Structure formats: C-alpha cells, structure tokens
Amino acid sequence: MKCNIALVKGDGIGPEIVDSAVEVLNAIGKKYGHEFSFTSYLAGGCSIDAYGVPLTQETIDGCKNSDSVLLGAVGGPKWDTLPGNIRPEKALLGLRAELGLFTNLRPAKIYDALKEACTLRPDIVDKGFDLVIVRELTGGIYFGERGRRDGKYGPEAYDTEAYSVMEIERIARVAFETAQKRRKNVVSIDKANVLETSRLWRETVHRIAAEYPDVEVSDMLVDNAAMQLVRDPSRFDVVLTSNMFGDILSDEASQITGSIGLLASSSLGSGKCGLYEPIHGSAPDIAGKGIANPIATILSASMMLRYSFNLSKEADSIDNAVNETLAAGIRTADIARGETPVSTSEMTKEIISRI
C-alpha cells in the first residue's frame, strides 16, 4: 500500500516525537511492504514565526490532499501573549473544521507494566481497563448560538445545545463500527432526564443500534458515567458521547491511566483522512532535551494505520512492541519509577527492535 502522510510537527517537543513516529512507520513499511511518504507543514507557533498566522492555506491544502495527518503539538509560552485569533491553538480548531472531522476517538487503557502509576485503588486497577471514548466533535453547545443579553435578573449570557438527527446518526454509526472491531459493547451517555437534545440522542442511538445487532447497547446518564469511570472503568468498551460530555469524560478517562505521555487520539470525518495526535501538549519545559516520551505519538501512528488505512495487523505490531518495551522495564523520565530513564531516541529504537 502507498500512503501520503502530512506531518504537522508543531512546537516544543512536537518535532522530536513526530520524528520518532516516522521512524516507526518506516520500520513497519519495510517489514510489511508498504510505502509511506511524508511531507511536513507548519502550524501553530512555528507558523506564526514564519508567516504571521497559525495556519496557512498551504498547510490546509497539504493536509486535505494527504491520506492522513500526523500532528505533534502546538503552542508554548513564546506565543501566550498574542491575541486570541492568532494563538497557536487556532491552528488545531482550523484544521479540524477544514478537514470536517466530526469524530474524536480517544482510547484509555491501563498498561500492566505501569499499573503503579494509576491513581485508582489497587483492587480496581487489578481488573484492568481498555476503553475508547467516541466523542462528537463539531456540534452541540460548543457550536450553538451564544451571546449576552438583558435577562430577568439583569445582564446574562447564554449558550445553546442543539443536535440534528443527522449529527447523532453519523457519530452513533462510528461508535457501533468501532465496537464491532473491539468487545462489541456501546454505552451511550446523555442527560435524558433533563435535556431534550439528550432525549433525541437516546431515541436516535437506539434506532441506529438496530442496524448493528451484534453490538450490545445501553444508556447511562452523564453524572453516573463520571462516577462509574472511577468506580469500575473495566465495565466500559466503547463510550459514545456528545461534544461537551465527551470533553469532560475523556479527560477523566485519560487521567485515571496515570500516564499522559502514553495516550493517543484521532479525529475522523466521513472519509478515510484523519488527524492523529497525542493528547498531551508541546511540553515546552522539556523541549529540545531529547527526553520526551514518544509513545503517545507512536500509538497515534498506530491508530492511523488501523482507522485510516485499515492495516490492523501492522497497528497490532506497533501496539505489541510498545507493550513489550514497557514490560521490559524500559522507561522515559516521565514514567520511570526507579529505573534509569532512556532518551526519546533510545525508546524509539527499543520499540522498533520489537516490531
């Protein structure tokens, strides 16, 4: 298979960790006979420095014309005082909108070798967990009508949650199809006891569920879901949520794994082109030192193989190599507990040696 991948390395540790993922993809290409070609584009702070804006048309077109996009991270203190419309983070929102990415997939799992980093009680951690949050990314209250006005008690502000049947149907289908590749269970999150959008959400999810008889579906109120995630995360396989509920629950889910440098995410639209990135930021405090943990970005590359290119065997090969490397006690500084930490490039070499 031939794939053109756009690289948006970004700022801080972005270039270091994306370079590691490229090395891993090249190793996969060599082993399984695929040709991955890479083109780099600027976005975020480095684009502001070069062109005065966080996202250029050249980067948008380059990403749109690629088969998928691998992103490091953007931002840093250098650009923190710029006005909101030219902040590095604008590049992310702009890319998501331009690529029509309405789905955010965020897996959260506990690695046996890193159980001690988990903040939950040992009896809960021992059961393990491996879940993925499927979050709607371009609708709901973050995009609804908003404003300020004079209300009953004086000046007030409002934000509006609105969801169309079409938006719910398409994200529900992503959740069911994701579940079909996993343990075939979807928990749909809503607040149907209060919100009309949630009642439409629930109705629509159940109608779409009928098309996927092999997948079990249940509903859970968002307040209960926030509790269950820390009480017994092992009960979840695929968690389907609206934009705002997913924003909150996905951060909770990543926090309980205890290791930010290990978590990948992908944003997908209706086509095969997706945006794959680690969930952490540009870590300016360690940028340029060669000590960043590249695993989240390497696992983002694995998600790209699985979800955009349908290369599950190759993705499994990366995931297994990461597992084995961690099981062998090899750690970057952020996850070391007494072990001598390895550098970004040593960690990358260790993973490649197990592919």
Ligand code: NAD
């Ligand atoms: P951060 O995730 O960059 O860093 C938080 C802490 O985790 C730091 O101590 C950092 O050294 C550590 N860390 C993060 N990733 C690591 C890795 N791979 N290996 C080892 N240690 C790692 O969050 P922050 O400090 O709040 O933000 C820094 C900058 O990143 C800000 O400008 C922020 O806006 C931006 N940011 C960007 C994205 C993105 O591009 N998607 C996401 C979050 C934050």
